[in-house]
Amino acid sequence: MTINAPTAPAQAGTSHDALAKWVDEVAELTTPDRVIWVDGSPEEWRDVTDALVNAGTFTRLDETKQPDSFRAASDPSDVARVEACTYICSREEKDSGPTNNWMDPDEMKGILTQLFRGSMAGRTMYVIPFVMGHLDAEHPMFGVEITDSEYVVASMRIMARIGAPVLAKMEELQADFVPALHSVGAPLQPGEQDVPWPCNDTKYIVHFPEERMIWSYGSGYGGNALLGKKCYALRIASAVAHDEGWMAEHMLILKLTSPQGKAHYIAAAFPSACGKTNLAMLQPTIPGWKAETLGDDIAWMRFGKDGRLYAVNPEYGFFGVAPGTNQRTNPNAMATLKGGHSIYTNVALTDDGDVWWEGLENEPAHATSWKGADWTPDSTEPAAHPNSRYCTPITQCPILADEYDDPQGVPISAILFGGRRKTTIPLVTEARDWAHGTFMGATLSSETTAAAVGKTGIVRRDPMAMLPFIGYNAGDYLGHWIDIGKQSDASLLPRIYYVNWFRRDDDGGFLWPGFGENSRVLKWIVERIEGTADARETPIGHVPTPEALDVDGLDLTTEQIAEALAVNSKEWQAEIPQIQEWFTKFGDQLPTELQVELDTLTTRLGDC
Numbered sequence: 001m002t003i004n005a006p007t008a009p010a011q012a013g014t015s016h017d018a019l020a021k022w023v024d025e026v027a028e029l030t031t032p033d034r035v036i037w038v039d040g041s042p043e044e045w046r047d048v049t050d051a052l053v054n055a056g057t058f059t060r061l062d063e064t065k066q067p068d069s070f071r072a073a074s075d076p077s078d079v080a081r082v083e084a085c086t087y088i089c090s091r092e093e094k095d096s097g098p099t100n101n102w103m104d105p106d107e108m109k110g111i112l113t114q115l116f117r118g119s120m121a122g123r124t125m126y127v128i129p130f131v132m133g134h135l136d137a138e139h140p141m142f143g144v145e146i147t148d149s150e151y152v153v154a155s156m157r158i159m160a161r162i163g164a165p166v167l168a169k170m171e172e173l174q175a176d177f178v179p180a181l182h183s184v185g186a187p188l189q190p191g192e193q194d195v196p197w198p199c200n201d202t203k204y205i206v207h208f209p210e211e212r213m214i215w216s217y218g219s220g221y222g223g224n225a226l227l228g229k230k231c232y233a234l235r236i237a238s239a240v241a242h243d244e245g246w247m248a249e250h251m252l253i254l255k256l257t258s259p260q261g262k263a264h265y266i267a268a269a270f271p272s273a274c275g276k277t278n279l280a281m282l283q284p285t286i287p288g289w290k291a292e293t294l295g296d297d298i299a300w301m302r303f304g305k306d307g308r309l310y311a312v313n314p315e316y317g318f319f320g321v322a323p324g325t326n327q328r329t330n331p332n333a334m335a336t337l338k339g340g341h342s343i344y345t346n347v348a349l350t351d352d353g354d355v356w357w358e359g360l361e362n363e364p365a366h367a368t369s370w371k372g373a374d375w376t377p378d379s380t381e382p383a384a385h386p387n388s389r390y391c392t393p394i395t396q397c398p399i400l401a402d403e404y405d406d407p408q409g410v411p412i413s414a415i416l417f418g419g420r421r422k423t424t425i426p427l428v429t430e431a432r433d434w435a436h437g438t439f440m441g442a443t444l445s446s447e448t449t450a451a452a453v454g455k456t457g458i459v460r461r462d463p464m465a466m467l468p469f470i471g472y473n474a475g476d477y478l479g480h481w482i483d484i485g486k487q488s489d490a491s492l493l494p495r496i497y498y499v500n501w502f503r504r505d506d507d508g509g510f511l512w513p514g515f516g517e518n519s520r521v522l523k524w525i526v527e528r529i530e531g532t533a534d535a536r537e538t539p540i541g542h543v544p545t546p547e548a549l550d551v552d553g554l555d556l557t558t559e560q561i562a563e564a565l566a567v568n569s570k571e572w573q574a575e576i577p578q579i580q581e582w583f584t585k586f587g588d589q590l591p592t593e594l595q596v597e598l599d600t601l602t603t604r605l606g607d608c
């Protein structure tokens, strides 16, 4: 850790000229007490976590239960992504498109410059060099986050490859980087006592796609503040990917090996809190099948020389939803957490120094809720916030695939889209071809969850699970998907599937047991790719025949399975006007291929 006196020039920290200049400018604007260059060392982790414990932000957990791990409780107002305050400030409004908030970049910079002025007073400004993806990638994707939050420093260390080796490489290459400026927006007057979770009611999460730059103000929460993740690896990277002909997607990556030893890599896009982390760490329930994890949230995909799409996970940790995670649903997440070095945010603290959340085993008789209140099983308020999270190193995952660290990535055989729908969407549907698959992704819909501020349970269209993350015009984004499908031979492209683990029966219960049992659906998908599984053709695509889905040993009746797989034409006919209305949003920007797909679907439904 290099400490500069307040007046010392920041160049002391780097021989990267552009970086030194930017750090100086930010320090001058935000007036921190000191500037620290984050090197990623174990001593630094100790210093930062000690500082967070002293500030009351972190509680150190019991060493035998949760080694080197901490629990944080946020301000009750700062618990999730704030989509209403998230902007794509392209130079032209049309380039931000119909799905994003926009403001003229100069106007936005004016507002934010005022807010950032003096915003780090009384605090330490940290400079975190990071790389999304591999440092040895052909084109390493550098970023530097400047933040006044120790919580961000500790979390970024888990979530991304950061520190001295990254800075050294940036200096050697004098490399371009994404400047990512973050402040919690809570300057301290001399002598003023800090609060455990500083933040500001005014929040802005702002992206300048042409300049490849991020400014985030007022929130300390994950997706708003760990700027390598959604802000860089999805919003900025999607704009870069569009320009350069690759893809930055909200997808997990997993490796599935059949009993015969044949491996396939699968990517899957589900909206926030709809099952990516759980599927990425799946424990198959069918004999002989093995799953390994490569990533749980983001995939960057490029064509290889062989014409296949190769995916890498640009992250280095998991930022997972805590509630519902337990030994039965996700034993591999539990084992990852057992490795320690983890941060839990907005979960309950037990009296013996452990953490607890709804759905976890061993419900305590008493705990401290995420809001700091006494909690007992009789309490009416939840112990953990529904969007409480764990942040833990990917390298501790017991089923991590060796290839996760390969800068070339892995060739993808199948892409899954999925959402949370009580009705209409069958357990699994296979697209007829890439354009049809793109249509499935473009019309993906899901009930809203606690991962973003706002009402939950509302069905909304969420194209490729990217609605809050597309860093440019969503119509162009859909066009980009269509284009990608034209760049390789159809036989080399991943096959596309639409899944729904969340369909309900008449009593409101889940029709499908989900979690490890989802391996049965993956098995059908792999067998389809290999040409050995049956399907029936329906107006919406191919669904498994009841015999083709391996339900051996599953406690479901034939009727329940049929219900999970049903294509109900009445429900689909009701869907058509909603899709039409959704497409209207895109105007001329809607790729004609997608209108053709909608017309085809309408005709097919009319015929049945």
Ligand SMILES: Nc1nc2c(ncn2[C@@H]2O[C@H](COP(=O)(O)OP(=O)(O)OP(=O)(O)O)[C@@H](O)[C@H]2O)c(=O)[nH]1
Residues within 6 Å of the ligand: 270, 271, 272, 273, 274, 275, 276, 277, 278, 279, 296, 297, 319, 320, 321, 323, 324, 325, 329, 451, 501, 502, 510, 513, 514, 515, 518
């Ligand atoms: N019923 C059912 N629930 C599931 C299944 N998979 C995940 N869930 C629940 O859905 C919630 C979110 O799951 P995650 O795997 O954390 O979702 P995610 O897509 O990784 O979410 P983000 O990290 O916000 O992007 C958790 O409460 C899970 O227990 C499933 O197959 N069936």
Ligand SMILES: O=C([O-])CC(=O)C(=O)O
Residues within 6 Å of the ligand: 080, 081, 221, 222, 223, 224, 229, 230, 271, 272, 273, 297, 319, 451, 452
């Ligand atoms: O970004 C976040 O804050 C958490 C997350 O993974 C999501 O919301 O998809």
Ligand SMILES: [Mn+2]
Residues within 6 Å of the ligand: 273, 276, 277, 296, 297, 319, 320, 321
């Ligand atoms: Mn997740």
